[in-house]
Amino acid sequence: MTTAIQLTPQDTIERGLALAAAEGADGCVVIVAETSSANLRWANNTLTTNGAMRGTSVTVIATVGAGEGTAAGVVGRSSVTEASLREVVSAAVATARASSPAEDARPLVDGTADADWDAEAEETSVNVYSKFAPALGETLQRATKEGRWLYGFADHEVVTLYVGSSAGLRLRQALPRGHVTATGKSGDLSQSAWVGAATRDFADIDALALDAELTRRLGWATRTVSVEPGRHATVLPPAAVADLMTYLYWQLDGREAVEGRTVFSKPAGGTRLGDTLSSQPVNLVSDPQLPGLETFPFAVARSSGGSSSVFDNGLTLTATDWIRDGKLEHLMTSRHTAALIEAPAATPAIDNYVLSVDGASGSTDDLVAGLEHGLLLTCLWYIRMVDPQTSLLTGLTRDGVYLVENGEVTGAVNNFRFNESPVDLLARFTTAGATVPSFSREWGDYFSRTATPPLLVPDFNMSSVSQAS
Secondary structure: OOOOOEOOHHHHHHHHHHHHHHOOOOEEEEEEEEEEEEEEEEEOOEEEEEEEEEEEEEEEEEEEOOHHHOEEEEEEEEOOEHHHHHHHHHHHHHHHHHOOOOOOOOOOOOOOEOOOOOOOOOOOOHHHHOOHHHHHHHHHHHHHHHOOEEEEEEEEEEEEEEEEEOOOOEEEEEEEEEEEEEEEEOOOOOOEEEEEEEEOOOOOOOHHHHHHHHHHHHHHOOOEEOOOOEEEEEEEOHHHHHHHHHHHHHOOEHHHHHOOOOOOEOOOOOEOOOOEOOOOOEEEEEOOOOOOOOOOOEOOOOOOEOOEOHHHOOOEOOOEEEEEOOEEOOOEOOHHHHHHOOOOOOOOOOOOEEEEEOOOOOOHHHHHHOOOEEEEEOOEEEEEEEEOOOOEEEEEEOOOEEEEEOOEEEEEEOEEEEEEOHHHHHHHOOEEOOOEEEOOOOOOOOOOOEEEOOEEEEEEEEEEEEOOO
16 A cells, blocks of 8 residues: 655645656746644534644646747646646646637746745644633623623634745745634524624734623614614724725726726726725725735735736735725736736735725724714625626625614614615715724635724615514
């Protein structure tokens, strides 16, 4: 019986590149992702599961041909061994040979080896919860005594990414990410509330504070009020703003814009680069070095599409102003897409963003205190695109819509279906608070590096009543 030999990430890359060259590939990129994760789950005031996992994925991108005639083949697989690596590489080269020339073909990004290229993959474990878990246990005991029910999930992972290419690129980056999401329910299960938070290491997550906020929101719900659909003055906390603005961020695709398919397309052709989206001093920026929101500082593309390109793997990412002072400054582009929209340089997607309004200050509570009559909308879910050309979204409210009267929350109201465009919201909001780290209920599981302000929208469109709970 032959034992499968598990390769190190570095060996996988070096052998993969050598095999691709032996197969006749003209270029090759190998991406290895080592993922270590640990999680906790609780329900009915009891910790139900916990565990740690590890996983490996390998992606081989082989290119054949030169210049505009270059074709690419991409094959990915998990848990690749020395024996199976040859199959993966052969499949990638065969796919490239069978493919038409790639329109986004560019010379592979060159470079040298990172100083820590030879380092092992980093790991996490349940020890990351050494501070969080005891406080969580206290909240579970407290909820039992107070006749409430708590449910939730905490997850932490470290992804160590290795990227190597036949052009000399050798990149290594370890990146931690975590989040917690918790739901509280009244003893009779008739009312519920939700909170969530993102983190790098759980050292900054205060389980007692999260539970206190759940308790406060359930307290608001001891009075329930029926509210008709329509346009309502609405305070959106940072989490709800992230629910909506993440969709705006994803629509900043230069290829789709130049093809006339998004809200950032001009009706007569071309893109809306340079157009004013808001009269307010709104800024939307991404930067791989943002403190607390750090992400990979180089482009990683396991497939080409829209404004991403497998030929751009390893391209250095820098701070990018997508919107500055309310004006659309950049769209997401690969090197190929940048040429299509006549942009001076490629601006690939970055796995974070910060939305801010110059001069804004104060918290969600401050915005509520300044509202005479309206709603506090804490989170959204099941968000879907209705019309990409206006960025019109629809979705449902869940786990906490509250009535605000004379600057105070006075009760919980029924859920709604909403219809709104995040681009329109940037043009219509009247007040913003300070930008803080935020966690989207809808998207935070896989896009959690966001910071947003609370916003007051004078006419948020609650289109109909929903029975969601």
